[in-house]
Amino acid sequence: MLFTMMCGASHDSPELKDFSKLRLRAQALGPQRVGVVAAEDDVALTAADAALRLGIAIPVLIGNERKTRMKVEALELSALIVKAEFVGADDSALVAAHMARDNQVDVLLKGHLRTDQFLRAVLDNKAELRTGRLLSDVFLYEDRLAGSLRLVGITDGGLNVSPSLEQKKQIVQNAIEVMRSLGLARSKIAIMSATEAVSASVPSTVDAKALTEMGEAGQFGDAEVFGPLALDCALLRSAAQAKGIAHLVAGHADCMVVPNIEAGNLLAKSAKYLGGSQCAHVVAGARVPILIPSRVESVDDKLNSIALGVIFATRHF
Secondary structure, three states, X not given: OOOOOOOOOOOOOOXXXXXXXXXXXXXXXXXXXEEEEOOOOHHHHHHHHHHHHOXXXXXXXXXXXXXXXXXXXXXXXXXXXXXXXXXXXXXXXXXXXXXXXXXXXXXXXXOOOOHHHHHHHHHOHHHOOEXXXXXXXXXXXXXXXXXXXXXXXXXXXXXXOOOOHHHHHHHHHHHHHHHHHOOOOOEEEEEEOOOOOOOOOOHHHHHHHHHHHHHHOOOOOOEEEEEEEOHHHHHOHHHHHHOOOOOOOOXXXXXXXXXXXXXXXXXXXXXXXXXXXXXXXXXXXXXXXXEOOOOOOOHHHHHHHHHHHHHHHOOOO
């Protein structure tokens, strides 16, 4: 089996430490209606079937209905055949965006189409899914560096190429919101760079200092925001101690805010492929959670993203 069936979900666990607990929390909060856009995708359909059987999601399969049904039957996804909703659409992204606008789906998952095609429809003014906040992608992986398993975030390696200071501020706000949905009442947000020394020759360190000052002034609410931090000092207490960095975030980061999309993409893929972790990620900042998994992500990765989307969709704070 590509995923583990679980039951007996509970609301008792305040903080989610790994993906098995993430799925359990989603079971307790679900099912939510997940619109799979351009649904004729083998991996997305298999993940949607798994989410349905776990009680996490009610899949709404949007796209070429004939092709989608043929895929479902060929993959022998019996739960989808019986319980999923099939929505025929020539422009699946547009239809899905309007369904989200009209509260007919709670989460949007990208299927067999390009991310830019998907987001163009979601961000169209007629879809009314914008909130006025920047959209940013928050990636989760299972970190083991501290000796115990925990979920750590990386943002934004998916959408914003070279964010300005104001955009980074919104990326931090989105990250705090996602981490809070995972049970972190006061998340530790590390503002990343290549060095801890603030220097005009490394612009990301100047932005990191500014964001730290915003946090100290209370602009991010109940969260610890600190930087600049290099990767070792963000995740390893021993590294932070060796460099004399005494701050709650140093060595204990819950989410790392990278300076640009290249850094975020490389860091996230290193955690997944070099570190061997499963992953999940969600785009925050819109009216509904948006899931834009890579085409090479596994069924388990996409199932984790569905679970994260369901948790984020049902947040109350």
